[in-house]
Amino acid sequence: MTARLLTELSAPAIADALGPDSVLVLPTGAIEQHGPHLPVATDLITAQSMAERAVAEFGEELDLWLLPPLAYTKSNEHHWSCGTFWLSAQTLMSVLHDLGSSITKTPARRLAFLNGHGGNSALLQVAARDLRIAYGLRTFTMHPSLPADHGGKSPESELGLGIHGGHEETSLMLHLRPELVDMEQAQRWVPEQLTEYRHVRFGGSVSFGWTSDDFGPDGVIGDASTATAEHGKEKAEAMLTYLGEAFAEVARFDPGPRA
Amino acid sequence: MTARLLTELSAPAIADALGPDSVLVLPTGAIEQHGPHLPVATDLITAQSMAERAVAEFGEELDLWLLPPLAYTKSNEHHWSCGTFWLSAQTLMSVLHDLGSSITKTPARRLAFLNGHGGNSALLQVAARDLRIAYGLRTFTMHPSLPADHGGKSPESELGLGIHGGHEETSLMLHLRPELVDMEQAQRWVPEQLTEYRHVRFGGSVSFGWTSDDFGPDGVIGDASTATAEHGKEKAEAMLTYLGEAFAEVARFDPGPRA
Amino acid sequence: MTARLLTELSAPAIADALGPDSVLVLPTGAIEQHGPHLPVATDLITAQSMAERAVAEFGEELDLWLLPPLAYTKSNEHHWSCGTFWLSAQTLMSVLHDLGSSITKTPARRLAFLNGHGGNSALLQVAARDLRIAYGLRTFTMHPSLPADHGGKSPESELGLGIHGGHEETSLMLHLRPELVDMEQAQRWVPEQLTEYRHVRFGGSVSFGWTSDDFGPDGVIGDASTATAEHGKEKAEAMLTYLGEAFAEVARFDPGPRA
Amino acid sequence: MTARLLTELSAPAIADALGPDSVLVLPTGAIEQHGPHLPVATDLITAQSMAERAVAEFGEELDLWLLPPLAYTKSNEHHWSCGTFWLSAQTLMSVLHDLGSSITKTPARRLAFLNGHGGNSALLQVAARDLRIAYGLRTFTMHPSLPADHGGKSPESELGLGIHGGHEETSLMLHLRPELVDMEQAQRWVPEQLTEYRHVRFGGSVSFGWTSDDFGPDGVIGDASTATAEHGKEKAEAMLTYLGEAFAEVARFDPGPRA
Amino acid sequence: MTARLLTELSAPAIADALGPDSVLVLPTGAIEQHGPHLPVATDLITAQSMAERAVAEFGEELDLWLLPPLAYTKSNEHHWSCGTFWLSAQTLMSVLHDLGSSITKTPARRLAFLNGHGGNSALLQVAARDLRIAYGLRTFTMHPSLPADHGGKSPESELGLGIHGGHEETSLMLHLRPELVDMEQAQRWVPEQLTEYRHVRFGGSVSFGWTSDDFGPDGVIGDASTATAEHGKEKAEAMLTYLGEAFAEVARFDPGPRA
Amino acid sequence: MTARLLTELSAPAIADALGPDSVLVLPTGAIEQHGPHLPVATDLITAQSMAERAVAEFGEELDLWLLPPLAYTKSNEHHWSCGTFWLSAQTLMSVLHDLGSSITKTPARRLAFLNGHGGNSALLQVAARDLRIAYGLRTFTMHPSLPADHGGKSPESELGLGIHGGHEETSLMLHLRPELVDMEQAQRWVPEQLTEYRHVRFGGSVSFGWTSDDFGPDGVIGDASTATAEHGKEKAEAMLTYLGEAFAEVARFDPGPRA
Secondary structure, X not given: OOOOEHHHOOHHHHHHHOOOOOEEEEEEOOEOOOOOOOOOOXXXXXXXXXXXXXXXXXXXXXXXXXXOOEOOEOOHHHOOOOOOEEOOHHHHHHHHHHHHHHHOOOOOOEXXXXXXOHHHHHHHHHHHHHHHHHHOOEEEEEOOOOOHHHOOOOOHHHOOOOOEOOHXXXXXXXXXXXXXXXXXXXXXXXXXXXXHOOOEOOOOOEEEOXXXXXXXXXXXXXXXXXXXXXXXXXXXXXXXHHHHHHHHHHHHOOOOOOO | OXXXXXXHOOHHHHHHHOOOOOEEEEEEOOEOOOOOOOXXXXXXXXXXXXXXXXXXXXXXXXXXXEOOOEOOEOOHHHOOOOOOEEOOHHHHHHHHHHHHHHHOOOOOOEEEEEEOOHHHHHHHHHHHHHHHHHHOOEEEEEOOOOOHHHOOOOOHHHOOXXXXXXXXXXXXXXXXXXXXXXXXXXXXXOOHHHHHOOOEOOOOOEXXXXXXXXXXXXXOEEEOOOOOHHHHHHHHHHHHHHHHHHHHHHHHOOOOOOO | OOOOEHXXXXXXXXXXXXXXXXXXXXXXXXXXXXXXXXXXXXXXXXXXXHHHHHHHHHHHHHOEEEOOOEOOEOOHHHOOOOOOEEOOHHHHHHHHHHHHHHHOOOOOOEXXXXXXXXXXXXXXXXXXXXXXXXXXXXXXXXXXXXXXXXXXXXXXXXXXXXXXXXXXXXXXXXXXXXXXXXXXXXXXXXXXXXXXXXXXXXXXXXXXXXXXXXXXXXXXXXXXXXXXXXXXXXXXXXXXXXHHHHHHHHHHOOOOOOO | OOOOEHHHOOHHXXXXXXXXXXXXEEEEOOEOOOOOOOOOOHHHHHHHHHHHHHHHHHHHHHOEEEOOOEOOEOOHHHOOOOOOEEOOHHHHHHHHHHXXXXXXXXXXXXXXXXXXXXXXXXXXXXXXXXXXXXXXXXXXXXXXXXXXXXXXXXXXXXXXXXXXXXXXXXXXHHHHOHHHOOHHHOOEEOOHHHHHOOOEXXXXXXXXXXXOOOOOOOOOEEEOOOOOHHHHHHHHHHHHHHHHHHHHHHHHOOOOOOO | OOOOEHHHOOHHHXXXXXXXXXXXXXXXXXXXXXXOOOOOOHHHHHHHHXXXXXXXXXXXXXXXXXXXXXOOEOOHHHOOOOOXXXXXXXXXXXXXXXXXXXXXXXXXXXXXXXXXXXXXXXXXXXXXXXXXXXHOOEEEEEOOOOOHHHOOOOOHHHOOOOOEOOHHHHHHHHHHOHHHOOHHHOOEEOOHHHXXXXXXXXXXXXXXXXXXXXXXXXXXXXXXXXXXHHHHHHHHHHHHXXXXXXXXXXXXXXXXXXX | OOOOEHHHOOHHHHHHHOOOOOEEEEEEOOEOOOXXXXXXXXXXXHHHHHHHHHHHXXXXXXXXXXXXXXXOEOOHHHOOOOOOEEOOHHHHHHHHHHHHHHHOOOOOOEEEEEEOOHHHHXXXXXXXXXXXXXXXXXXXXXXXXXXXXXXXXXXXXXXXOOOEOOHHHHHHHHHHOHHHOOHHHOOEEOOHHHHHOOOEOOOOOEEEOOOOOOOOOOOOEEEOOOOOHHHHHHHHHHHHHHHHHHHHHHHHOOOOXXX
């Protein structure tokens, strides 16, 4: 049994277990090309693993409950590649609406997307508001770790450009699922030309519509060659610590005026 | 590693591994109320478990590859109950279209839905044709075992009405995931009034639009009280044998005239 | 006047005539290629004729009312052919939803699809449930006769493959509208190669997504050469008998627990 | 056999019979309340009858072919009444798109909507352009007779307001289907208050969104009490003459510059 | 400040200013090719200018309030040309629905489309009814001047065919925004071949689906060469007079029976 | 004439004026409640004014062209208030798709959203990618100034919470359109309770679905009482300088590998 996997309970048990401040945690992964060294399920594995760990460690205290992940999400920046399985914006929005509607039949009123794929972030923010309004849920969009284009960190050799399949992600996979990583294929794929721009950049003040083959034929954006399982382990631990703090806020978040 | 889980390969490895006769196996489960004795993930667990076993046993010979399952599908016959998480017909159709489109970027041209939830069957048949036409795929809709309303068997005590949470499904879960079954809650819930009808019945010549609370307040349709792990084990073995035969046909199916 | 054609009444007369147990009968035909010997309206003619006969004979006793048929439905298995006029799954679903919604303004709460086209069956089953839930209607999906892939019979020479334009359908048309049948063009078109498969077959445990040109260039699947008006007449009479029994159940069907 | 009903031909016969200048005639009726004296199918009967007559009389000369009518269309101005069966704008537009797409598989490239229901006119005009562009068809929107709000005539007693169930329509039905008309229920229902407005009126320079219960509880707008079968006969003959002229133009219409 | 531009008020001020009989005036323009002599914004400029003038002159008396215009609307008859920016029928309908829904949060219940583009007229009529029903608004579709295919006038040299970029429209632009008109490019573009038809014509009893390149390569339909600013000025004055009368009716229109 | 307003050109002039590196600038405003002191068009005014200034100053050098703004966008965080006019996510996405498609008929291939409303940002990012893929455009999402929840600044008294109608926005409006600002109504509306959270906050690592009445009844989030026209002027100048730099990058942005 996975700890506190909601769907391993019976329907009446769910009705008993949940209350309005229970937090349903929906991991959102992706199935998309991640270069020759990483599996296409990398983002699914990351989101699901970290969600499981976080719910196992903090779930009882914070009333967190895990939902089965969404494996297939919005990966059209990789649409050109074999191995990418993706939903359109409209389809994914419909999926999230339907799940939001389903939640209204449970006592729970808090839903957190634990998102492992940067390409989902904007759409999840749109959905978070729309589900807030349509179904009266408190909704949250979280990332187990922030990618470089969301304000996260990447090593100097990546020039701030490590957002897909690079040092951080590869290290994490070396820790989580080393048997799925082929370090012999790992290279430094850093689109240095992007450093010419100060405003138009990943996480910059001007965002831009891109596909992962805009920068070159490889589809990876980052330096995988420097990844280590040790760094992955440290990163996973830091992520877990962060998720504990973040979920603590999610579990008690109340935006209204204090009495 | 799950055997032949396609998404554990890298994108280039997928391009190498697949050919036009490779069969992609998509388990379609459901998250829906299954009475007080079974988890809401029962159909997901069944579909995914049987798919994993079948691909593990027959995959190499028949070139089968497993895809991550669809956990959330069309369960609106249980929409009234806490614990049911469902997609509308339109949403699920869109999901299947998007996956079908994604497959065209791989070399594979055979897609089999391995469906663990009777409420999906009709929609999957619609989708199978539509994806056949829209994306040029050979598509198949399979069930690890046929429910009573699809031509399958159920014990005499169920009067042919064991279609949800009854003897067969409970036995199978006692074999697959006994720790998730609460036999103390298992009862006989057989809507005997339905035997008044000869044509309008589950699997009859006249089908009817129903929800699982049409027959009474319990939401189970069948006799769970007689379920045993032994019967579940025999059933699982028979299912596996059947899936081997069925996949052998799926893998070589060619409807065209012989030269 | 067609007997009990609801739409030949005025609006106030409809309000008077109907009650909650009145059954609205919606024939669903198709306009699609049926080979060189049958008109493209074959399924429309069949569904409408049998519906008219059944309502004329049993309508007063069972409170049945006829609706104008849907001529254009889901025939995309014949999309490749001139003469096929079809609606997409989404369009047809929308049409059925709109009609379901309209019915809520009448006193009637029972709606039966009398379906003459096998390609509609799965979608009608999806719609039957969705209209049950959305509009509170009791919904039923019926066939004047079951095609071979729905459990019906076909003569030995068809090897169980007579599902479109073959012996049964041609015979029926020779009875109903002989002037529209060209027996000089009638041949035996039986895709014998399909007998190689035990599970993947019409009406088998594994359904498959097919178009009618998958089996050869003719678009007919069955043996039209053996058709006779006499067999058609017998078939029509048997169908009528069957419909009388089936509608008797539809008219009183109550799935709820007996008091 | 209805004269030149296209769907009574086989698929190969259709391919032979049609050419690019063949005109497919699609009657668009309606099923909607028409007061206590007329059947809800009034517009369907009118459109279909006049289409059949016109195609019978002019079809061979002008290469006209009849299609099965659309019975259910956009009648939401009568949505409040029992007996109105209607499709939403989006649904009807989808139906028309799907039929337009289907026509591209035939040799014909001219499609005429013969519209019996004023509430469809605007939508049909939108569709006519959209199908022109999407499918390369020459499309036409015709009315067997123009209602008063489309520039047609009505007797003085109707004050220009006879647009639904009044003198003209009732007379026509007394001619076409007298057994369906109940003249004992026929009254003068003229919303005289509308004559206060010069610009905002039926067919005026300012159109307005109305439902048929905006003007009073009766749902009829016109004077049915004065209707006669004789006037209906004259009207039908004039309509037929008009349709002959109009179809002659439709059949040869070419907007392009002359060589 | 534009006179009575609603959106220049604060939210509480809007709640104070409006009552149920306030008329919200939504100019609907278009961005579409208008030949070599007129800007692509011609219809937007016309609709917005006339709306501003009308609201400035009659707004206080009649309780009219201006909304920001819809610049981009349904111009697909010009889809072939650079410079046309258009919304599909479905998109524009959705926009109008969303605005209609938004209006329900204000006290106002009257909405007038002031339409400067003939290609919108039919869709706006559909929308006017649908918004009437969905949101309980009184809705009106108005034109600052009627184009020739809506019953308006055009000079003899245009043979009744001046519907896009011809004498009237060019004259009006010479008055409103002379610096945007290039009379050196203005020609007579009259598709004389259309006079061969009596019924199938602009504004005729048979409408037809056309694109503006059906008549020749120029995309203008009318005689621009005769346009003058003086005529434009007279026309604008006449339009303003007309709008005053029309809005006076819109502001007090009540279709219900008088007490 | 507004400088370089594309739609003031004729269609042939647009074809001449634009090249593949021309940047089409689409201001995206909003019509939404902004408290009692600011007009509901605040975001529209801001986006349009700054776009006009930037195009006037940098347009010739950088080949920028202005499009008419989208006034109505996604403001559902203010849906509860009179004066908010908003489009659903799906509607706005459709509008952007239709405009993207229209652009393909021009020579231009760069499209920049100049967004004045934070509630649009996430959706515009989704659209930017989708239009990149569907229409081959280089797309950019820019803000004339970044709001506090997008990484922008706000004065200390706002505690980092000045995101709607506060110091910055009010100051800017005092500079741009002082006659529309009512400083007598301006107050400090700062939801201090939000400072209890470190991760779940505007612009924080955990975003949340909110509506503007979640924080209290006022609908403003920030301190308007400290706003000054001087600060607004300085801000506008800084914004203009920033836009010059940002557009310079947008105009030459090339993500591909250098030769």
